[in-house]
Amino acid sequence: MSLSVYACTAEIFLPTLQNLVQILGKAKAFADAKKLEPGVLEGLRLAPDMFPLKRQVQLSTDFAKNSTARLAGLEPPKFPDEEQSLDELIARVQKTIDWMKTITPSQLEGGDRRHIVVPLRTRTLEMDGLPFIQRWALPNFYFHVTATYSLLRQAGVDVGKQDFLGGV
């Protein structure tokens, strides 16, 4: 037996993005309760040379939508990286969820054998679909979602592993 490309990508990204909305909602409630200055949580970094929280959220959405689009042979939808507040970040994740929901399993069929080309800042990544899923899409996606969760947990937001897993 075997798994569809949809099951190994969109069906993983979608619930995780929904969990991310809940986690960011808890961050928003925390910021409101503590009367935090705007931008404090959004600017948190795990290390000085790592991206701030807002960029971690943007990248979480990018790896979900761009990877899915590329595996389906579609042009990835471009969202400008302009979000500054938690509300705007939540809206971006929601917009990504809405786009992800337009993708059907049949659009991703054969994506594992598709030749994927990703323009990066300093080079071009070229891989077949299967290693692209295994070594690029999934690890990068989880990396940025986990970084977002870790930053908020470190800041004292009341999130636990169950929020990350979505109540499994």
Next chain:
Amino acid sequence: MSLSVYACTAEIFLPTLQNLVQILGKAKAFADAKKLEPGVLEGLRLAPDMFPLKRQVQLSTDFAKNSTARLAGLEPPKFPDEEQSLDELIARVQKTIDWMKTITPSQLEGGDRRHIVVPLRTRTLEMDGLPFIQRWALPNFYFHVTATYSLLRQAGVDVGKQDFLGGV
């Protein structure tokens, strides 16, 4: 077209564990160069109520080997959680890699339809193989590997995203 269960589990866990060995090797070199007291890096936590680095490494290996074993219908190999030093943690990851290499793609065939039962501390998790991969095995595995990486990066160890991705 479709993906094997092996491609969506073991073929993801194995290279990531190999990356983890490299990351922990850099941590060891950092600890030696800085003459850090034994246990300092191993005890780092992202938050006071999160597990320390040594437990993050143990859990990374557990989610890889236990999930793979369960999908193959095997008893998960038990490694006692006794590691205290980076050297011992590296050895545990290596031991996990060695075990993972004994698993063949055919052993995991049909694992997506297998009924999985996982005894947890306070409850028993029961899921079919496919959602177990999507919502338990992969997110938990990546969570603990990313937490390990983040702790070391935050501590100043010279690791970057390329170490996490394994030079893709």
